[in-house]
């Protein structure tokens with residue numbers, strides 16, 4: 001595979017119930033990851049973009065967390081309904097989705 005234009009990482013970390021850090025999985029990250037996967041397949045994006053499920057990215061309390069490189073933009077509280085905006089605006093048009101970015105104090 002040639003080097004991707006962007007790499008999108010979706011946290012799918014789980015933790016035991018009651019863990020003080022919580023987890024993205026208890027906030028619905030698996031649905032978010034599956035929505036990205038479905039859109040990547042529908043739009044045939046795998047040639048140019050890399051999609052990876054990953055462990056904890058850091059800002060657990062703001063999950064589901066999604067990180068996009070090479071810009072190193074961290075999105076928090078991502079919902080299935082946000083997937084199209086991240087793809088349309090950030091991946092395809094190089095315009096990060098400002099309303100979903102976590103605060104600079106956290107990332």
Ligand code: FES
Nearest residue numbers: 011024056057060
């Ligand atoms: S559990 Fe997802 S960012 Fe920590």
